Amino acid sequence: MTADQLRFSGQRFTVEYHLQGSAADARRRADLLCIDQTVEAADHVIPPGPIRNELLGRVEQFEGLDDEVHAASLTFPIELLDGTMSTLLHMSFGMASLQGGVRLVNLILPDVALTRMAGPRLGIAGLRAQLEVPARPLVCAVLKPLGLSPDALATLAYEFALGGVDLIKDDQSLGDHPFCPFEERVSRCAEAITSASKETGRTCLYAPHVFGPWPKLLERATLAKSAGAGALLICPGLTGYDAVATLSRLSAPCLPLILHPDFLGSHYVSPDSGIAPAVLFGLLPRFAGADVSIYPTYGLTYPITHTDCRGIAQACRTRLGMLSSTFPTAAGRMNASRIDEMMALYGSDVVFILGSDIRREPTQIRDACRTFRRLIETAHP
Amino acid sequence: MTADQLRFSGQRFTVEYHLQGSAADARRRADLLCIDQTVEAADHVIPPGPIRNELLGRVEQFEGLDDEVHAASLTFPIELLDGTMSTLLHMSFGMASLQGGVRLVNLILPDVALTRMAGPRLGIAGLRAQLEVPARPLVCAVLKPLGLSPDALATLAYEFALGGVDLIKDDQSLGDHPFCPFEERVSRCAEAITSASKETGRTCLYAPHVFGPWPKLLERATLAKSAGAGALLICPGLTGYDAVATLSRLSAPCLPLILHPDFLGSHYVSPDSGIAPAVLFGLLPRFAGADVSIYPTYGLTYPITHTDCRGIAQACRTRLGMLSSTFPTAAGRMNASRIDEMMALYGSDVVFILGSDIRREPTQIRDACRTFRRLIETAHP
The missing domain is CATH 3.20.20.110 (Ribulose bisphosphate carboxylase, large subunit, C-terminal domain)
Incomplete structure (x- = not known):
């Protein structure tokens, strides 16, 4: 399979972070999370095509809460989830947790991804x-x-x-x-x-x-x-x-x-x-x-x-x-x-x-x- | 079994914390960790005898690193460990983690407790x-x-x-x-x-x-x-x-x-x-x-x-x-x-x-x- 045979449904889940730092610094870090939370690789290692266009995270919203805290809303393809908690935790905060100055503040899963989670029995x-x-x-x-x-x-x-x-x-x-x-x-x-x-x-x-x-x-x-x-x-x-x-x-x-x-x-x-x-x-x-x-x-x-x-x-x-x-x-x-x-x-x-x-x-x-x-x-x- | 039938070997393991706060405040919190990390109960719920005298944590050393950070060395009976990682994590930082301003900085297990841990295969x-x-x-x-x-x-x-x-x-x-x-x-x-x-x-x-x-x-x-x-x-x-x-x-x-x-x-x-x-x-x-x-x-x-x-x-x-x-x-x-x-x-x-x-x-x-x-x-x- 070559990279361009990858297929994504286009459905994405959302992870919201609060990032410490100036607007420029926080934006740079949000962009980096798109990579670190998926392929975690330098640019020359990321092939063109669907990996770059669809698999990577995307910053969908970015705004300042104050001068030194910024909210970033990132999305990732639902194909990267598998219904387990460990994969959800990895995708939302696995590498992000190691940076410091990054707080996970929300997770929004589309219904198709929610349905795969265990959920309460009663x-x-x-x-x-x-x-x-x-x-x-x-x-x-x-x-x-x-x-x-x-x-x-x-x-x-x-x-x-x-x-x-x-x-x-x-x-x-x-x-x-x-x-x-x-x-x-x-x-x-x-x-x-x-x-x-x-x-x-x-x-x-x-x-x-x-x-x-x-x-x-x-x-x-x-x-x-x-x-x-x-x-x-x-x-x-x-x-x-x-x-x-x-x-x-x-x-x-x-x-x-x-x-x-x-x-x-x-x-x-x-x-x-x-x-x-x-x-x-x-x-x-x-x-x-x-x-x-x-x-x-x-x-x-x-x-x-x-x-x-x-x-x-x-x-x-x-x-x-x-x-x-x-x-x-x-x-x-x-x-x-x-x-x-x-x-x-x-x-x-x-x-x-x-x-x-x-x-x-x-x-x-x-x-x-x-x-x-x-x-x-x-x-x- | 009444409480005084409890038997402890006297061997204890050591957990070292850094505590934020003034000397008086940090000392008070170290004393509280002795309780929170074991029985987590108010004084009137802790019976006299071995629970109070041996099972509770003990502050063995306490010293200021600077005005606002203090090092406390606590010990607990090795009978509270069972060779699993989860029990070790619970005993060293389970409730302590929830306080904030407490950092786990060292764990010293006697050989008898080390022997029960899995350890590296090779x-x-x-x-x-x-x-x-x-x-x-x-x-x-x-x-x-x-x-x-x-x-x-x-x-x-x-x-x-x-x-x-x-x-x-x-x-x-x-x-x-x-x-x-x-x-x-x-x-x-x-x-x-x-x-x-x-x-x-x-x-x-x-x-x-x-x-x-x-x-x-x-x-x-x-x-x-x-x-x-x-x-x-x-x-x-x-x-x-x-x-x-x-x-x-x-x-x-x-x-x-x-x-x-x-x-x-x-x-x-x-x-x-x-x-x-x-x-x-x-x-x-x-x-x-x-x-x-x-x-x-x-x-x-x-x-x-x-x-x-x-x-x-x-x-x-x-x-x-x-x-x-x-x-x-x-x-x-x-x-x-x-x-x-x-x-x-x-x-x-x-x-x-x-x-x-x-x-x-x-x-x-x-x-x-x-x-x-x-x-x-x-x-x-």
Whole structure:
């Protein structure tokens, strides 16, 4: 095949960057990204014809946001995507990430490319249907701290479930430690939650943390499902995003996925580089298959703003082809005092992740959960 | 099991951070990392006994580098590691990454923990033995640009191999595209290189790019080996580091691994946060199993310095228990004019990744490679 036998459909996807530097410098760098993100080669290595005319990126829009920050909108042929997260990440930020002063701020895929992404298995509507909670925010409790035995965690899970929370997730620190083996912990906690659910008559889904290299990750997910887990917690920063997409696509173990931002911080903490929160905690989890996306909440010590969180929620829930939507979360030392503020920001389609405050009185965890849920129900517009 | 039945050996691993802020603020944040990197819970949730006394991180050293940057050395029990990369990344920078103003600058594992890491399959000595190149720097050519057909890439590979390079790697952009399917490309290029090797009498290893979700990644690696590949190129930023470790550990396809920094940039570009280059491009690839680690070279447009590159080389090659060493690389528009400078920095244990310059005269690629290799041989101290 010679280069001119290459055929492109003409359909392109869009990647938006913010570039640091003067207009001339930023424009030069945008032009260079068209090459670096595709062929990454000097001009004399790029043959004439379709590689040069169609395969390379194109700067479609370029404008100054201020003297030293410029927005560039680039497009690339959809033939360079393959429906995997890794190829999408490579095409949008693979080499661009290495430059510094380049921030990935948006990804716009045409429907034909969106359709190939894994997407959430259940999404907001599906998870609500499974939980039989049609309208109010969901409440999620967390099993911690690391160091407790399976029995101690199961006792805690039982209290949370009796308190009427919708979801109970492992802390991301829970693994397969000698003092708390994965299989024993997951079985005990799942049993405890099932038992409490029978008492309350409410569905409560348990999301154990699955982790580690493939195929161990899949074994753990399968084991979790067999033991009675109703969801899975996974950290794409550690496993890679395609592990999430694969779990979302598999016909078994077929559980909704809660994504945790562990090890993803480098991408968002510097405002001049990396990946904007709406992409990192909204679009990417959603493309990969997050039913729930956890991320740092504004107003604490994390370098994330109210506007960032609004952008994440928008990316989680806006129409994107046939992709189901993802629950954004109110996480990080979350307690009753922030309910109104969070619902003003997010509305009802949000998951509250309960912080340590719910355990202020160790003998009254169940009541504290009930109180929190009542507040959520009352606050519901 | 109650909390006081927890047992720790007392052996701990060390994680070093640079923290932005005044001495008081940085110290407070170091203390908080002891909690966030382990139990991530409020004080009233942490039981007395071994969780509090042994499981939590400890600030072992703390000192000011200047008024606004402080170095903190923390230790954690080795029982919190499990030999996987994902657990190591979680324990060293999982939650810390989300804070901003925290930079991971070193990881010191005791031998018992090092022994559990995958490590390079061949390392510098093993790769030299396989190539029968005992002392000089290695030379690696790159198949590009994306858009060429398998035949065109094979023709290029043939020229490189006749030119006597030691390694020929796919560009990280080469995937499984309709215009250049993975299987056809890898077979054609491997055949061409084998054929040229017979003519030259020299070993030349071909490293196709393997990518995508597990188990597809493993299928591609296995197929590559069957087709005659002698190494593999892999991007841990896309696949996750544990995919690298698994490939390094497997008894088949058992090929040396070349790691590419695609999508890893966010971790290093901001000097105040993320991960120092010596860790990101030195220690982590080496722990995971890189025989060769590729990273951006100083003196171009990347935010990386001569000192950073020296640190990477040190991390690649210093004694670390029984772990084999990793080849650092001189990459990024590399040409003859930088040989002396690179060898002054790296010595002979380095791989030169040839840039587009080697193809300045399309009909004389073979000669250009021969000339470059002669220069490397002459420059050899």
